[in-house]
Amino acid sequence: MVFILKPNVPKDKIDTFISGWEQKGFSTIFSVGTEHTAVCLIGNTAEVDLDQVVNTNDIVDYGKRITEQYKAVNRTVHEDDTIIKVGDVSIGEGFFTVIAGPCSVESDEQILEIARSVRKSGAKILRGGAFKPRTSPYAFQGKQTEGLDMLRQAKKETGLPVISEIMNQTQIDLFDDIDILQIGARNMQNFDLLKEVGKSKKPVLLKRGLANTIEELLMSAEYIVSAGNNQVILCERGIRTFETMTRNTLDISAVVLLKQKTHLPVIVDPSHAAGARSLVPPLSKAALAAGADGLMIEAHNNPAKALCDGAQSLDLGQFSSLMEELKKRAVLENKII
Numbered sequence: 271m272v273f274i275l276k277p278n279v280p281k282d283k284i285d286t287f288i289s290g291w292e293q294k295g296f297s298t299i300f301s302v303g304t305e306h307t308a309v310c311l312i313g314n315t316a317e318v319d320l321d322q323v324v325n326t327n328d329i330v331d332y333g334k335r336i337t338e339q340y341k342a343v344n345r346t347v348h349e350d351d352t353i354i355k356v357g358d359v360s361i362g363e364g365f366f367t368v369i370a371g372p373c374s375v376e377s378d379e380q381i382l383e384i385a386r387s388v389r390k391s392g393a394k395i396l397r398g399g400a401f402k403p404r405t406s407p408y409a410f411q412g413k414q415t416e417g418l419d420m421l422r423q424a425k426k427e428t429g430l431p432v433i434s435e436i437m438n439q440t441q442i443d444l445f446d447d448i449d450i451l452q453i454g455a456r457n458m459q460n461f462d463l464l465k466e467v468g469k470s471k472k473p474v475l476l477k478r479g480l481a482n483t484i485e486e487l488l489m490s491a492e493y494i495v496s497a498g499n500n501q502v503i504l505c506e507r508g509i510r511t512f513e514t515m516t517r518n519t520l521d522i523s524a525v526v527l528l529k530q531k532t533h534l535p536v537i538v539d540p541s542h543a544a545g546a547r548s549l550v551p552p553l554s555k556a557a558l559a560a561g562a563d564g565l566m567i568e569a570h571n572n573p574a575k576a577l578c579d580g581a582q583s584l585d586l587g588q589f590s591s592l593m594e595e596l597k598k599r600a601v602l603e604n605k606i607i
Contacts, residue, residue, distance in 0.1 A: 271315040271335050272347050275307045279329045284309070287329060297496075299342050303350040310336070310347045312496070340488040340532075342495040343502070348533040354473050354501050356431045356449050359394045361473075361503055362535040366596070366605035367564035369433060369537070370589060371397035373579040374410065375417035383571045384586065385424040391590040392597065392607055395450070396421070396430040397566060401437045402578060403456050410577045415444060422447060433475060439466035448472075455479045455507055455542075458490050468497025475566075477505040477539070484524055488532060504528055504536045505566060508543025517545020517582070520553055525560040536561075541568040541582045550584055551592045558599055567592075 275284065288298050288309060297312035311318070320333045336346055353362035361367045370393035375381050385396050400417030402410065413420065421432045433450035436442070439462055445451055450473045457463055458479035467474050474494055478487045491502050506525055508518030520543035528536045540553035554565050570576045570583040584592065593607075600607045 271318060271320065271333060272308050272310045272341075273323065273327075273333045274331045275309065275329050276331045277306075279307070283329050287327065299347060301348045303348060305349055306331075308347055310341055310344075312341055338485075338488075338531075340485070340492040342500070343488055343491045343532045343534055345531060345533050350533060352500065352533045352535060354503060354535060356395065356473055359431055361537075362563055364604070364606060365563060366558060366600050366603070366607045367395065367537070368393045368593065368596070368607065369395040369397050369564065369566040370569045372399070372570045372576065373541075373568050373583065374399040374402055374412050374577050375420045375434075376413070376577050378420050378423060380571060381420050381424045382427055384569060385428045385430055387571070387586040388569055388589060389428050389430050391586075391593040393567075393569075393589075393593070394430070396424060396428070396432045397452075397568075398424070398432065398434055399578065400434050401441070403435070403437060403454055404578075412578075418444060418448065425449075436463070436467070439463050442466055442470065445472075450475055450503075453477060453490075458482055458487065461490075461493055464490055464493035465497050468494040468499045470499060471501070472499075473501040473503065474499065475503045475505055475537075477507050478509065478521075478524070480508070480510045480518060482509070484527055484531075488528075491532070491534060502534050503563075504532070504534050505539055506536065506543075506562075507539035507566075516543070516549065518543050520544065520556075522556055522560050525557060525562045529561050535563040537564040537566055538562045539566040541566070541579070541584075545582050547573070547582055547584050547588065550582065551588075551595070554592060554596065555599060558596060558603055558605070561603075565596075 299310040351363035370388040375398040402412035431449035435452040511519040538557035568583040569589040573580040
């Protein structure tokens, strides 16, 4: 249930209104937007008389019931698009932010060469896996803490903010100076991890699970936001279908639906969706046209010798060419790259 407040209500009256509901056992979300201010109730609101609340509180303009289970990430509660700041980088409506780098950090030389090149091409954030969740226990598992150190050095050398995947809640302290925490597809419903990153004040990129619905993705985001962290970036990275010619199937309609349902930024990972580098450029352009707020692309200085996912990684020249094409298209979509 959400109550839209009248304009220019004094803060003390809002505080009294909110505390009254919290004393009755409800959790609340207070949202200030450019058009209106809202107070959302979290809890069993079935017995709350909506009309009575509106008629007996002179600060309430109107109220409505939210039928969806996700409340905090719901656009009904927070009409304005959330813009997430990472240093000088903005992620959200009006911007098209490209995150690029290798699937896995392999060496100091490798990550530095890639970081310098993707920054020159226009990427705003450097990605790199230090801890790698792999289907096979015998596959390369990443450089782990050493890989995080390599990312920190690349950040220091280039000024690019960095993002890396966190595997479980025991690793939180290891990621202190990593700018964005990535929750991978396999961990989308690791609820203990979601609650823990929700306690942090660090931006979180949440990937959709390979067999999860859009509503389930939003509910996972709700775990993070309801724990106190509203800096969540949603990532569509393809879902598993009966199709076998691609690694996954990129659900481009998810971008449109998510932009309608939530105020959170939405980006696309075409590399994991396709599993083939030849498909990455056209899928990237489709994501931009569909209204995505950015991309996460795998780029490598030598894909043929990559220790992880080389087949879906663009080489640095291919990434540069793609960025040039995206910059031209971004003008038509009124997006800033």
